[in-house]
Amino acid sequence: xxxxxxxxxxPNSVPVGVNSxxxxxxxxxxFDSIAKRAYELFETQGKHDGRSIENWLQAExxxxxxxxxxxxxxxxxxxxxxxxxxxxxxxxxxxxxxxxVTIIGKHDSTTRLGPDQRSALYTQTSRQLFQAVDLPCEIDxxxxxxxxxxxxxxxxxxxxxxxPAKKARAASASRAS
Numbered sequence: 001x002x003x004x005x006x007x008x009x010x011p012n013s014v015p016v017g018v019n020s021x022x023x024x025x026x027x028x029x030x031f032d033s034i035a036k037r038a039y040e041l042f043e044t045q046g047k048h049d050g051r052s053i054e055n056w057l058q059a060e061x062x063x064x065x066x067x068x069x070x071x072x073x074x075x076x077x078x079x080x081x082x083x084x085x086x087x088x089x090x091x092x093x094x095x096x097x098x099x100x101v102t103i104i105g106k107h108d109s110t111t112r113l114g115p116d117q118r119s120a121l122y123t124q125t126s127r128q129l130f131q132a133v134d135l136p137c138e139i140d141x142x143x144x145x146x147x148x149x150x151x152x153x154x155x156x157x158x159x160x161x162x163x164p165a166k167k168a169r170a171a172s173a174s175r176a177s
Contacts, residue, residue, distance in 0.1 A: 005160045013147035013154070016089045020096045020141035026044050027095050027102050034059045064130035067103065067153075073136050080133060084098045085151035087129070094155065098138045101155060105129040 024032070037059035038052070045051065060066060067084040082103055084092065093104040107127045135157070143158035 013149040014089045016094055016146040017147050018094045018144050018146050023095050027104055033063060064128050067129055067131050069131055069133055075153050076159055078135055080155040082153040084153050089148050096141050096144055101136050102132045
């Protein structure tokens with residue numbers, strides 16, 4: 001058992017909303033900005049083919065923070081842990097697709113620098129995170145939960161039921177062995 005497992009059933013975990021109706025406009029806009037930047041990199045490097053993944057990853061890292069993510073699977077579920085310090089549940093978005101989860105976060109903060117709280121001197125910071133994670137199997141979009149505690153986002157995703165044809169092939173393959 002590790003720190004993540006201890007976090008799973010903690011009553012201090014705060015639920016995070018999960019969207020299973022496709023990517024939101026916010027998520028699409030982030031994907032579009034990454035694609036645009038990746039294409040700019042492609043152009044500046046002489047339009048040489050074969051570097052699209054490298055350009056995409058560089059664009060992601062330039063534009064957004066990427067949380068550390070760990071994925072584990074069991075017979076009936078997939079669990080995703082993402083280290084997301086400094087974000088409140090309302091600042092996070094979890095978008096589910098059958099074989100991918102996209103985690104988005106936006107945190108804005110203002111700090112006053114003056115000796116009193118009415119001072120006009122302040123700093124404003126904005127942090128955005130983006131992480132798309134391909135899943136090892138198809139998940140049931142209607143049976144997913146997300147909780148945040150101590151800077152760790154915990155997603156519990158149930159596997160989608162296997163199609164009858166897939167079940168039959170798997171059963172005949174196991175009998176043949």
